[in-house]
Amino acid sequence: QVQLVQSGAEVKKPGASVKVSCKASGYTFSTYALHWVRQAPGQRLEWMGWINAGRDNPKYSQKFQGRVTITRDTSASTAYMELSSLRSEDTAVYYCARDGCRVGDCYSPTNWFDPWGQGTLVTVSS
């Protein structure tokens, strides 16, 4: 079955960077886009950006532009999200999620998300 498994929890100091991984299995990695979404305590889900796993052309939400970098390693079927210049407000659970449509099957390049990874808690504290 399709599965996304993320790396473990991280604790970082303000100003540092964090890199979270998302390993995919159960499907051909390059045929779907992957998204990153975060959820701060008590807050709504917040989309950060996505990457077409077959083309390596990441796109970012304006809010995170300049601070987030999404990459992928097709040989490892793994996507990565790196967030820099961390501050306390970045404390959140970070999720990867597969796009609902195989690349080219839907009119829109970004769609619903299914499935999601289990989430990675990133705590930013001095």
Place this chain on the structure above:
Amino acid sequence: EIVLTQSPGTLSLSPGERATLSCRASQSVSSSYLAWYQQKPDQAPRLLIYGASSRATGIPDRFSGSGSGTDFTLTISRLEPEDFAVYYCQQYGSSITFGQGTRLEIK
């Protein structure tokens, strides 16, 4: 950016009752590009509905979605104990945004 507002914030119902959750968009959502998710404590969101009304694989038929333009609804026809959770709507017609969630709790 399209802002999604969900109502009510909290819905208190009993098993067997019908639940109606609302998601209103600040501008029209193109092509009904709207999805619904269920999230239980310490779990990732699970897709329920996409394209405003299409049920995801494995989702029971007591879950249904409707609406278009700026007003969308998720209906759970007869609540089961496992349905008590937080529900989010998401639009993917213009960038991607989520609603703030509706908490469905046992009365």
